[in-house]
Amino acid sequence: MSKSVLSSPVSLRFSRWFSVGLLTLGLLGLRVDANPIEVLPTQFNREEQTSIDVYQAASPAVVTIGNGRGTGSGTFIRPEGLILTNEHVVRGSRNGQVQVRTADGSTYTGDVIAVDRLNDLALVRLRDTGGATFPTVPLASESGIRVGQQVYAIGSPFGLSGTLTTGILSRIAPNGDLQTDAAINPGNSGGPLLNSRGELIGVNKAILTSGRGNLGIGFATSATVAQAFIAQNLNNAPLVASQPTGPRLGVAVDPQTLVIQEVQTGSLASRIGLQPGDRLVGLNGRRLANLEQLLDYLDTRPRSARLTIGRGRQLAEIPVQF
Known part of the structure; x- marks a missing residue:
């Protein structure tokens, strides 16, 4: 009598799973072959590549500037360490000095050597660089500045250095x-x-805001204005000042007490006899409430003025011819 051979439940389950597995693999194989994964292109489009190129070329020359109250940005325009920035970024700097952090994380002390409040420009020269040279950004000519062109801003918004916007x-x-x-x-x-050529066409300085916040409109001082400012002040000595009053007067003034701290040798202030310790009391017969009034007046490029100076307990009115 022949014996029937029966498969055990385990054998049957294994057989079913094996068959189902083969079928599933086969189906998966067919699906992969029929719909291969799409590989993204290895190149960027033209607009993306331009942004990348501009950033890679210019960002090493962009620095973060601290004045003890906050931070701003600046750009190396000379390899020996000359930086172009805003006047309001360096305003109130202690003894005319600011702290500069470069794109590679190095830190230096910088001397403010020139300011232009009217156009919101300033020049800073690094000290104690050890002979190092720095990457620079070229300034655009008037032909490189056209309405409608793509522009790129690099800086340290809210302290986030190396940020690019377009x-x-x-x-x-x-x-x-x-x-x-x-x-x-x-x-x-x-x-x-x-x-898009990586040339500096402007120095970013302000935004238009309302009660609803940033309206998405920003302003910059044109490179054509900056070029004249740089040429005029390239070789200036440092403005050693808590609050520089600019080359027109040549003194360092404490912004709180209005007391003159230093007088530059050979400056207009030294020629009319101003001394450290003198106090700025009045301008053209009116009392000075704060240093901003004097700075705003100097921005108008006056030909003359009358300064009232306090020296000890005495007051003296000094005529000034600019």
């Missing part, structure tokens, strides 16, 4: 200021606005 040059104001929709935030001030 937009277009929306308008050139009658005074030459550049208007852009590229995002500019606190900390971007003093940083470069660049064209």
Whole structure:
């Protein structure tokens, strides 16, 4: 009598699983072969590549500047360590000195050597560099600045150094200021606005705001204005000042007490007899409430003025011919 051979339940389950597994693998194989994974292109489009190229070329020359109250940005324009930034970024710096952090994380002390409050420009020269040279950004000529062109802003908004934003040059104001929709935030001030050739076309300085916040409109001082400022002040000595009053007067003034701290040798202030310890009391017969009044007046490029000076307990009115 022949014996029937029966498969055990385990054998049957294994057989079913094996068959199902083969079928599933086969189906998966067919699916993969029929719909291969799409590989993304290895190259960026033209607009992306331009942004990348501009950033790689210019960002090593962009620095973060601290004045003891906050931070801003700046750009190396000479390899020996000359930086272009905003006047309001260095305003109130102690003894005319600021702290500069470069893109590679190195830190230096910088001397303010020139300010232009009207156009919100300043020059800072690094000290104690040990002979180091720094990457620079070239300034654009007037032909490199056109409404409608793509622009790139690099800076340290809210302390986030090396931040890139993009937009277009929306308008050139009658005074030459550049208007852009590229995002500019606190900390971007003093940083470069660049064209697609990586040239500096402007120094970012302000945003238009309302009660609803940032309206997405930013402003920069044009490179054509900055070029004249640089040429005029390239070789200046440091403005050793808590609050520099600029080359027109040549003194360092404590912004709280209005007491003159230092007088530059050979300056207008030294020629009219101003001394450290003198106190600025009045201007053109009116009492000075704060240093801003004097700075604003000097920005108007007056030909003359009458300064009232306090020396000890005595007051003296000194005529000044600029």
